[in-house]
Amino acid sequence: MIKEACVANFPAIVQAIQNGADRIELNADLAVGGVTPSKGMIAEAIKYVHDHDKEITVMIRPRKGDFIYNDIELKIMEADILEAQQLGADGVAFGALTVDNALDEDAMENLIAAAGGMTITMHMAFDALDHEEQLHAIDWLTDHGVERILTHGGALETPIEDNINHLKELLAHAANHIAILPGGGITSANYESIAKSLTVYQVHGTKIVE
Template sequence: MENFTMIPKAVAAGANRIELNDNLAVGGTTVSHGVMAEAAKYLNEKNIPLVVMIRPRGGDFVYNDTEIKMMESDLFLAQELGVDAVTFGALTRNNELDKEAMEMLIGAAGGMEIVMHMAFDEIPVAKQQETIDWLVDHQVSRILTHGGPLSVPIEDHLAQLQQTIALANNRIDILPGGGITNINAEHIATELGVNQLHGTKITGILK
């Protein structure tokens, strides 16, 4: 969901977990303190888990030390506000997992559930097995993935998503997302054998 406005509508339409972002046009960034606080309060009362995007800007996922500090600060805030889970990802210039940055961010998450977001899709396929192994070893719960470039429909990435699910081998949840709607959700879930999907239109177009 972008900002707070659509959250009550998504809940009413049957969403059973909410990911909160700002700036969905650039793939999502961290919302303001006020928005995060209000969303956490509202969803805690409804017993619906809140996942908050931790991303200081659009663009790539290669972060400098100042940006990592910003992300750590947002993680401490999310923890303080009672957020259930956080989603982030940091890469090197070679599009491999930035393990040093990830360790710092995981440390700052302090007990919140951690989701690796679609930065995973930038990692070369040949490096994805070792990436999954590292994420499992560092108690990351889920990987959000489109299976390839977002410019290509998710239906064309089903073979890659099946491979990722096989590599995960039930050690970490693989959460398909990007271009999933109430129209294609059932087909994708059946094809992949998954029981959770991610998307802004899974419950239909909210008005």
Template sequence: MLIKEVCVENFTKIPAAIRNGAKRIELNDNLAVGGTTVSRGVMAESIHYAHEHNVAVMVMIRPRGGNFVYNDQELKIMEADIFSAQELGADGIVLGCLTADNQIDAEAMEMLMGAANGMQIVFHMAFDAIPINQQNGAMEWLIDHDVKRILTHGGPLDQPIDETRLKTLIEAAAGRIVILPGGGITTDNVDALTTRLQVSEAHGTKIVGTL
């Protein structure tokens, strides 16, 4: 069965997303800047409502738009938000920390993953900022640290989804981590795309229609 993960902004569209067949919610604020962390109140109500309908909630952990290089204060904010997500019963968190030269910030990631304390962890499209020739090494690091999924477009978001690149990543993952395609996937193309890629999960804002 195909798991359709819907990327939503705040609580407002969650009921419609679930009615339309969403099986997992990625919960964000500020999608115009690529998604940031919602307020604690939004987080609480969204998790409560989704769980009543047997739908999982993945909480975006990102204190601002812009790049994925975070200072110590921002990491403290992210850690506090992870503790909130944990306390409120979120199924997982979505995050990605990079160094200034677009490598995984291992120290920051390890600190934040420690705070997650068993929740599912997804590394988001910060992955696409890692140089292509270093992505396999980054993937191995994520696998070694029990990250559940990598959300990726296969390339820059202003380009069509790169199926060739995604297939390469899926082959390299070899079932050890889920490659979750996202960006430009809609209710019209999701079935054909996931069939071609031979994946059982996909992510998008319009993956169950326009909400």
């Protein structure tokens, strides 16, 4: 079981690793859902995580709010991806949508190209898509080499236990071609039962290890 701990400061990284996290997702400002951390934070986090033989994914999100980005914001995201790569990150997490609430395929292609050599996670922007668009996105992301999709399976205010059936649909459609990474409301107390219900080998959360 891979337990991915979502963290936003250095003490939280240390605690998560000590308590059994297998992978770190590094953010700043989790109160707004996470944004790109500073260069200094990324550098020190990568060093610590790699010294402990674990993996680290860096959140690439230039601001809070929606996932519809203009050209300047996308340039910032590309630069942040390249910075994370140069600093030695194992992976990056990002997502971009259109005003029509579809996957922004042009933007995603450019961001994916910038991330060459790193694993890529489509973050919870995925949950803003409607059902049919989610299925299309799974296929498109698979074809473009994205490794996993982080999803709550529904609105974030719903308990993840209420979204198990939808998550099973997504997993069936993904058919092991791309990983579906459940997150949001998964804790050290419930991750085993959720993983068993979904037959998944990785889980994500801010309280995945206590």
